[in-house]
Amino acid sequence: MKTPEPVQVIKTRRDALLGKLTSAVPYIGFLGIEFDRRGDELTAVLPYKPALVGNPALQALHGGATASFLEVTSVVELTWATLWADLEAGRVDPEGDVLPRIPKTIDFTVDYLRSGLPRDAYARARINRSGRRYASVHVEAWQDNRSRLFAQATGHFLMPAPTDSE
Amino acid sequence: MAPTDRTKIARQFIEAIPFSKALNMSLEEIGEGRAVISMPYNEALVGDPRSGVIHGGAVSALMDTCGGAAVMSHPDGPIATATIDLRIDYMRAAAPGQTIRTEAGCYHVTRSVAFVRATAWDEDTDRPVAAATGAFTFQRANGGGKP
Incomplete structure (x- = not known):
């Protein structure tokens, strides 16, 4: 029987792949979004910075910054779900030089529940349905309290073709 | 408030938004919702x-x-607004390298809500890249409702 791989080796491999995905997308770096990983679960973190403000009087986050954060979280979750399955099945080399295939947004509906405060924000996306071609994702964002969402969204996405079609 | 004052205030407000500046947005036209x-x-x-x-x-x-700019420029409108909800349909990818231009208008306002439609194009103005519909908060400038 094969001995299990050391936990650190597995973590390093998974984090390397996630890092490769998020660093490949310029807009994620522009907004300063980071991802916390626990197993396959991702939490997106948007550290507060003054450039994200939409109402200088209230120092409230711009609705567009919030929408961007939610859409980035959804797209990364969808891409990561595919990459994770490929990684676990040994179909992807995290050291390889492969750009991820990003799903295309079909539509995205944002529900602004309260104004975004000048603090860090967090978001998690849930894939409600992922078929061969289309996916439906719900995403929730909060700041200080997990149960007090400040925004949520639902989006539909066109999934990339599973095999190389270039 | 005179329409020109309103347009001026709305313009100053939009041009002072940090996130819009970070994205290099520029206001080209504004007025009358x-x-x-x-x-x-x-x-x-x-x-x-x-x-x-x-x-x-x-x-x-x-x-x-x-x-938001369209709402602020509405003749009965508030000088500040917040988005209640916004739905965007992405009709095609915007061509890399091209400027994206959006036009938004209030198609109906009630005493507390402005309903807005927006369309976005790249340099090919025959084929929109995206369309949006949204609801924005709308507190009338005079503080009262409809008579």
Whole structure:
């Protein structure tokens, strides 16, 4: 029987792949979004910075910054779900030089529940349905309290073709 | 308030928004519940490194800002507004390298809500890249409701 791989080796491999995905997308770096990983679960973190403000009087986050954060979280979750399955099945080399295939947004509906405060924000996306071609994702964002969402969204996405079609 | 004052105040307000400045948005037209805002192509806003296409989130931000500007310029409207909800349909990828331009208008206002539609184009103005509908808070400037 094969001995299990050391936990650190597995973590390093998974984090390397996630890092490769998020660093490949310029807009994620522009907004300063980071991802916390626990197993396959991702939490997106948007550290507060003054450039994200939409109402200088209230120092409230711009609705567009919030929408961007939610859409980035959804797209990364969808891409990561595919990459994770490929990684676990040994179909992807995290050291390889492969750009991820990003799903295309079909539509995205944002529900602004309260104004975004000048603090860090967090978001998690849930894939409600992922078929061969289309996916439906719900995403929730909060700041200080997990149960007090400040925004949520639902989006539909066109999934990339599973095999190389270039 | 005279319409020209309102347009001036709304313009100053929009041009002072930090996130809109970070995305290099510029207000091209504003007045009477309608606004046009453009956003030049910027590699920092790319969402798909394979194609160089701008991230949908940046287009959302443009349409949200333009919707808010349209509400603020409405003759009965407030000088500040907040988005209640915004739905965007992405009809095609915007061409890499091209400026994206959005036009938004209030198609109906009640005593507390403004309903807005917006469309975005790149340099090919025959084929929109995205369309949006949204609801924005609308507190009438005179403080009262309809008589």
